[in-house]
Every structure is written in structure tokens, then in C-alpha cells.
Amino acid sequence: MERELPASLLMFISSRSAANRIFEALQKQGFGDLTIAQSRLMMGIDPEGTRLSVLAERAQIAKQTATALVDKLERAGYVERVADPTDGRARLVRMTSRAKKAIPHARAEEDRIEREWRAHLGTERMQLLREALTDLRKITDPYQ
Amino acid sequence: MERELPASLLMFISSRSAANRIFEALQKQGFGDLTIAQSRLMMGIDPEGTRLSVLAERAQIAKQTATALVDKLERAGYVERVADPTDGRARLVRMTSRAKKAIPHARAEEDRIEREWRAHLGTERMQLLREALTDLRKITDPYQ
DNA sequence: TTCCCATAGTCCTATCAACGAACTATAATA
DNA sequence: TATTATAGTTCGTTGATAGGACTATGGGAA
Numbered sequence: 001m002e003r004e005l006p007a008s009l010l011m012f013i014s015s016r017s018a019a020n021r022i023f024e025a026l027q028k029q030g031f032g033d034l035t036i037a038q039s040r041l042m043m044g045i046d047p048e049g050t051r052l053s054v055l056a057e058r059a060q061i062a063k064q065t066a067t068a069l070v071d072k073l074e075r076a077g078y079v080e081r082v083a084d085p086t087d088g089r090a091r092l093v094r095m096t097s098r099a100k101k102a103i104p105h106a107r108a109e110e111d112r113i114e115r116e117w118r119a120h121l122g123t124e125r126m127q128l129l130r131e132a133l134t135d136l137r138k139i140t141d142p143y144q
Numbered sequence: 145m146e147r148e149l150p151a152s153l154l155m156f157i158s159s160r161s162a163a164n165r166i167f168e169a170l171q172k173q174g175f176g177d178l179t180i181a182q183s184r185l186m187m188g189i190d191p192e193g194t195r196l197s198v199l200a201e202r203a204q205i206a207k208q209t210a211t212a213l214v215d216k217l218e219r220a221g222y223v224e225r226v227a228d229p230t231d232g233r234a235r236l237v238r239m240t241s242r243a244k245k246a247i248p249h250a251r252a253e254e255d256r257i258e259r260e261w262r263a264h265l266g267t268e269r270m271q272l273l274r275e276a277l278t279d280l281r282k283i284t285d286p287y288q
Numbered sequence: 289t290t291c292c293c294a295t296a297g298t299c300c301t302a303t304c305a306a307c308g309a310a311c312t313a314t315a316a317t318a
Numbered sequence: 319t320a321t322t323a324t325a326g327t328t329c330g331t332t333g334a335t336a337g338g339a340c341t342a343t344g345g346g347a348a
Contacts, residue, residue: 006254006257009159010278014277018152133155136265
């Protein structure tokens with residue numbers, strides 16, 4: 001008698017699978033120095049640049065962790081820190097052209113995964129899954 | 145115009161929320177020395193004990209990582225290593241009574257989360273979500 | 289049997305992620 | 319102006335992770 005796995009664990013399994021695939025896709029495209037945590041942080045950067053503390057909040061990590069990740073991203077040439085014209089204490093983290101080149105590859109793999117999942121589940125169930133997950137986010141994502 | 149988040153990211157958000165809640169619940173019940181990774185490994189232990197390499201495979205981590213996690217679990221009194229009577233090379237990782245006391249608390253929080261999610265989504269949508277996730281596992285979980 | 293290779297687990301080492309605490313500089317407010 | 323809040327960094331520590339090399343045991347082939 002098999003115990004039913006919690007929905008959260010099932011989500012963990014599939015989301016990890018997806019994260020690994022995106023990570024591997026980036027590696028193959030010449031972005032092998034990016035890690036999953038770094039990529040996740042980078043995804044939170046707005047086109048005009050984003051403050052470190054905002055990035056930390058979006059990724060739900062401490063400021064110190066974000067500092068360390070941005071340090072590595074900067075050294076690898078993915079982001080740059082520029083002064084925030086509206087606040088002398090703050091700096092904006094901005095993507096460089098290298099990061100902008102990586103994004104489409106990540107998005108492409110995301111789309112590929114999404115299509116495979118849709119093909120496996122069928123269009124309608126995939127749609128229901130998306131809606132349920134989006135709805136669930138309202139009570140599981142403290143930062144909207 | 146907001147870009148639709150990938151389903152995998154939505155899963156990541158909710159699964160992390162659940163993992164944090166279970167982790168915090170265990171902390172409050174006197175199991176504050178358990179980490180999320182250690183708990184996850186422990187969940188893979190069968191009643192009669194399980195080989196380290198099997199645990200590593202189930203958690204999808206390297207043997208060395210599993211060794212390190214079991215070391216910590218052993219030092220904290222959650223598991224013990226006993227000889228495998230069927231294979232002189234192997235040892236079985238078994239839960240101690242302390243671990244067995246922790247399990248119900250984790251399960252209880254899991255159930256609480258599951259109920260809240262069901263209340264939020266409605267019984268039918270929650271059921272559809274579960275089924276879709278279970279089905280998806282067939283193509284996202286390399287170890288069944 | 290004996291020999292060779294596979295397997296189970298560990299040790300060593302290195303890297304990454306993560307964060308509490310303390311600190312500096314700037315902004316905002318009383 | 320003095321005080322307090324905020325943005326970000328630095329320091330130090332812990333945990334997770336894995337590559338590579340190693341030991342001991344098991345299993346199959348000659």
C-alpha cells in the first residue's frame with residue numbers, strides 16, 4: 001500500500017527536473033559558469049536594472065547571499081553594478097550583453113519543457129495545471 | 145504585459161513554501177537540528193533500513209553527499225548504520241526512535257498544507273492538480 | 289579455484305549557497 | 319541638527335554538493 005505523495009513533493013520533483021534541464025541547456029550554449037542559484041537571481045533583474053535588496057526579496061534570500069551571487073555574476077561578466085541616481089546608498093544591478101544573450105536560451109528550454117509537459121498531459125489538463133498553480137501562488141508566494 | 149511564469153517555476157514557489165513550513169514545524173517540535181536536505185534523505189528510508197546508495201539514488205544526490213548527510217543525521221541521533229546481512233560491503237541506514245518521533249510531525253504539517261491548498265483551490269481542482277502532477281512525474285522523475 | 293571487474297561505501301578536497309552579526313555610508317525624519 | 323532607518327558590504331561559519339581516489343567485498347568467467 002503506497003502512501004500518496006504530497007502535492008508539494010510532486011512539485012519539487014518536476015521543478016527540479018526543469019531547473020536541471022535549463023541549467024544543462026545553458027551549459028551547452030557556452031554559459032557553463034552560471035549556476036542555478038545565479039540564474040534564478042538574474043531572472044529577477046528588470047530591464048533598467050534592479051536594486052540588490054529587491055533581488056534578494058524576489059528570490060527570497062538574504063541580502064548577503066544576494067551580494068555573494070551578484071559578486072560572482074559580476075566577475076563572470078553577466079551583470080554590472082551602477083549607481084542609483086535616485087538614492088546615493090543604492091546601486092542598480094544590470095544585465096550585461098552577455099546575460100542578455102543567455103536569456104533566450106533559458107527561455108527556449110523553458111518553452112521546450114512546457115511543450116513536452118503539454119504533450120504528455122494534453123492541452124486541457126496542462127491548462128488546468130497552470131491555472132491551479134497560478135492560483136496556489138497567491139497563498140504560497142509571500143512576495144506576490 | 146506580464147510574462148506568464150513557467151509551470152516549473154510556479155511549482156518551485158509552492159514546493160519551497162511547503163518545505164519551509166515543514167522545516168519550521170519540525171523546529172518548533174524540538175527537531176531544530178534537522179535541515180531540509182537531511183529530512184528529504186530521511187524520508188527515503190524504509191522501515192527495515194535502506195542502503196546509502198539507494199538513498200542517494202532516491203534523493204538524486206551523489207553518494208558522497210548522502211554519506212555527509214547520513215554522518216550528520218547519525219551524529220544527531222536520527223539514524224544508525226547497521227551491517228547488511230546480505231552483503232558484506234553494504235550497510236543499512238535505519239531510523240532511530242528519535243527519527244520515528246519526528247515523522248508524524250512532518251506528516252501532520254504536510255497534511256495541513258494539503259488541506260489548506262485544497263480549501264483554496266476547491267476539492268475538484270486539487271484532485272486534478274494531484275493527478276496532473278502524478279502523471280507528470282512519469283517524465284520528470286528518472287527514478288520512478 | 290583463481291583472477292578480474294563491478295559495486296558499496298568512505299575520505300579528501302574544493303566550490304557554492306546561505307545567513308547571523310557587525311559595519312559604513314547615505315537618506316529620512318523628528 | 320540629532321536620531322533613526324535603509325542599502326549594501328564584509329567577516330566568519332555552516333551546510334550541501336560532487337569529482338577523484340581509495341578500500342573492502344561480491345560475483346562471474348576462465
